[in-house]
Amino acid sequence: MKILNVDQIRALDQYTIQKEPIAPLNLMERAALAFVDWFVDHFPNTIPTKIFCGLGNNGGDGLAIARLLLEREYPIEVYVVRYAPRESDDFMHNHRRLKLVTEQISYVEYSRDIPAIRHNEVVIDAILGSGLSRPAEGIVKSTIETINRAPATVVSVDIASGLNADKPNDANDVIIEPDYTVTFQLPKLAFVLPKNGRYVGEWHVVDINLHKRYIDQANTPYFFTQPHEARLLLHKRDRFAHKGTFGHALLLVGSYGKIGAAVLSAKACLRSGVGLLTVQVPRCGYAVLQTAVPEAMCRPDGHQNVLTGVPDHGAGEAHSPSPADYSAIGIGPGIGKASETLAMLRDIIPLVTKPMVIDADALNLLSENQDLLEKLPPNSILTPHPKEFERLTQKWDNDYQKLDILREFAKKHRVIVVLKGAYSAVATPGGEVHFNSTGNPGLSTGGTGDVLTGVLTALLAQGYDPVEAAVLGVFAHGLAGDRVAEQRGPIGMTASDVIDALRWD
Numbered sequence: 001m002k003i004l005n006v007d008q009i010r011a012l013d014q015y016t017i018q019k020e021p022i023a024p025l026n027l028m029e030r031a032a033l034a035f036v037d038w039f040v041d042h043f044p045n046t047i048p049t050k051i052f053c054g055l056g057n058n059g060g061d062g063l064a065i066a067r068l069l070l071e072r073e074y075p076i077e078v079y080v081v082r083y084a085p086r087e088s089d090d091f092m093h094n095h096r097r098l099k100l101v102t103e104q105i106s107y108v109e110y111s112r113d114i115p116a117i118r119h120n121e122v123v124i125d126a127i128l129g130s131g132l133s134r135p136a137e138g139i140v141k142s143t144i145e146t147i148n149r150a151p152a153t154v155v156s157v158d159i160a161s162g163l164n165a166d167k168p169n170d171a172n173d174v175i176i177e178p179d180y181t182v183t184f185q186l187p188k189l190a191f192v193l194p195k196n197g198r199y200v201g202e203w204h205v206v207d208i209n210l211h212k213r214y215i216d217q218a219n220t221p222y223f224f225t226q227p228h229e230a231r232l233l234l235h236k237r238d239r240f241a242h243k244g245t246f247g248h249a250l251l252l253v254g255s256y257g258k259i260g261a262a263v264l265s266a267k268a269c270l271r272s273g274v275g276l277l278t279v280q281v282p283r284c285g286y287a288v289l290q291t292a293v294p295e296a297m298c299r300p301d302g303h304q305n306v307l308t309g310v311p312d313h314g315a316g317e318a319h320s321p322s323p324a325d326y327s328a329i330g331i332g333p334g335i336g337k338a339s340e341t342l343a344m345l346r347d348i349i350p351l352v353t354k355p356m357v358i359d360a361d362a363l364n365l366l367s368e369n370q371d372l373l374e375k376l377p378p379n380s381i382l383t384p385h386p387k388e389f390e391r392l393t394q395k396w397d398n399d400y401q402k403l404d405i406l407r408e409f410a411k412k413h414r415v416i417v418v419l420k421g422a423y424s425a426v427a428t429p430g431g432e433v434h435f436n437s438t439g440n441p442g443l444s445t446g447g448t449g450d451v452l453t454g455v456l457t458a459l460l461a462q463g464y465d466p467v468e469a470a471v472l473g474v475f476a477h478g479l480a481g482d483r484v485a486e487q488r489g490p491i492g493m494t495a496s497d498v499i500d501a502l503r504w505d
């Protein structure tokens with residue numbers, strides 16, 4: 001699903017009005033109805049509900065919503081926040097319509113007009129929408145502050161009042177902190193950025209049939225991966241396939257005290273459909289790996305405690321294949337930053353031409369040895385969390401600047417970057433960013449990153465296009481986390497649970 005900016009949303013609105021064609025007032029009615037359909041599914045008509053409306057089209061939506069909820073016998077009180085001398089045309093139409101069905105419209109001009117809000121109430125926030133052009137001040141600001149202080153459940157129409165849809169807010173801006181945002185047609189970029197969490201709440205997109213042709217043709221670097229889109233990326237399996245069909249992956253993982261990371265990435269790789277898997281671990285991890293993951297071949301490193309890349313010839317593998325011979329290589333989980341391990345990276349990277357997966361301490365080694373970035377095979381997948389990404393690049397002032405840095409980095413180095421977090425962002429060498437839609441806070445636990453490395457390495461080994469591997473792998477990993485959360489709750493989830501919950505159908 002595309003994420004469009006405010007100018008594009010406005011143009012999409014106009015395009016729909018002209019090409020469908022539909023009168024603006026009827027489009028507003030459709031939006032209000034879509035909101036109301038969602039609302040009645042979530043709240044019974046016994047809960048006192050206050051709707052705060054601004055004077056633009058977001059306020060117009062609010063008035064139409066009030067009328068539709070009154071028809072459904074919701075106990076509604078309507079408050080119009082009068083911050084400006086002029087109302088939008090569709091606001092005025094809906095104001096007239098609402099007055100035909102209720103006398104109970106209050107006007108908030110001064111602080112004393114703001115009603116008290118109790119804890120068992122619902123507040124619908126329709127003060128300001130995507131037309132926000134400046135920070136909230138005066139009576140708008142006081143109303144927002146009162147709503148935020150209230151113990152009620154707050155639902156924002158389209159976007160929280162005061163939140164910019166596609167650019168940073170100032171730290172001092174006063175913004176509604178909703179429990180839910182019900183947005184029209186497409187998500188806003190603001191919704192997937194970490195700093196905005198409290199200004200978005202749980203968000204839902206409702207379809208209002210805006211013109212598909214405009215959306216199809218709109219240019220945007222930002223996408224939100226929906227389940228059906230991820231499913232389309234899955235490769236179908238041939239009945240006559242054999243293990244060679246699904247590639248032979250090599251994982252370079254683990255160090256003394258971190259063999260668990262090796263085990264987790266290996267298990268996840270096998271659970272993600274790789275044909276054959278070889279795992280190179282330091283000698284100290286050999287017995288552990290052979291026992292914990294009998295399905296994988298183990299290639300012990302010549303070093304006892306850290307990876308050096310030199311195989312342990314004593315272990316009987318006289319002619320070990322070169323790293324370049326594997327279908328895909330994943331490197332990083334648990335490897336530490338020993339100088340021997342850096343030397344291994346320096347040896348291997350120039351040898352490999354196929355995209356690799358690079359994670360954890362391999363990323364930290366790249367941060368400290370940036371010349372290696374230039375030598376990475378094109379379309380390699382890097383999987384930093386924000387701190388690792390900052391080490392690779394620079395500090396950022398806000399989430400929007402972080403996105404710019406992310407896109408620039410992926411383009412410059414011709415790599416795919418999976419920036420991990422809520423709505424993990426997959427940045428491509430072409431400059432696109434795909435935000436993931438699955439996952440939950442339970443995944444913020446040790447080892448889940450190692451699992452992701454195994455997943456992505458398996459997909460590359462099976463011949464997935466690297467961008468598709470990243471988008472699909474991140475989606476499937478998050479979905480596995482969601483399955484675990486559903487079964488046993490998000491707290492106490494382990495990386496092993498996530499491996500067990502991986503599914504590819």
Ligand SMILES: NC(=O)C1=CN([C@@H]2O[C@H](COP(=O)(O)OP(=O)(O)OC[C@H]3O[C@@H](n4cnc5c(N)ncnc54)[C@H](OP(=O)(O)O)[C@@H]3O)[C@@H](O)[C@H]2O)[C@@H](O)CC1
Pocket residue numbers: 009010012013027028031054055056057058059061083084088127128129130131132133134135136137140157158159184210
């Ligand atoms: N997109 C779609 O397809 C559809 C969209 N729909 C709905 O339309 C909404 C967008 O409507 P909108 O453009 O009228 O914007 P909205 O935010 O209601 O008000 C703008 C007014 O507020 C003013 N203003 C701005 N900032 C301010 C501030 N801080 N404090 C005080 N005033 C401020 C601003 O003034 P100006 O900038 O012109 O000076 C202008 O007068 C959208 O969110 C959705 O709910 C649906 O109905 C149908 C389909």
Ligand SMILES: [K+]
Pocket residue numbers: 058125126127128129156157158159160161
């Ligand atoms: K709003």
